Amino acid sequence: MTTHFITAEVDLKENPLTFKKEVETKLNEEGNPLRWAVTKVDKEGEKAHVEAIVTKGK
Numbered sequence: 004m005t006t007h008f009i010t011a012e013v014d015l016k017e018n019p020l021t022f023k024k025e026v027e028t029k030l031n032e033e034g035n036p037l038r039w040a041v042t043k044v045d046k047e048g049e050k051a052h053v054e055a056i057v058t059k060g061k
Contacts, residue, residue, distance in 0.1 A: 013029060
């Protein structure tokens with residue numbers, strides 16, 4: 004198993020009640036998320052920038 008630092012963008016135009024689920028779905032595409040944080044919000048582009056640590060196993 005290895006750990007990786009990744010970044011992702013999540014659309015803020017969607018329902019705010021599903022934001023956490025959207026982030027976790029996007030991160031699961033890259034591996035198993037250990038932790039994540041919103042590090043920047045682009046109000047004009049309506050995007051949230053997320054940084055995460057994920058694990059990938061064989």
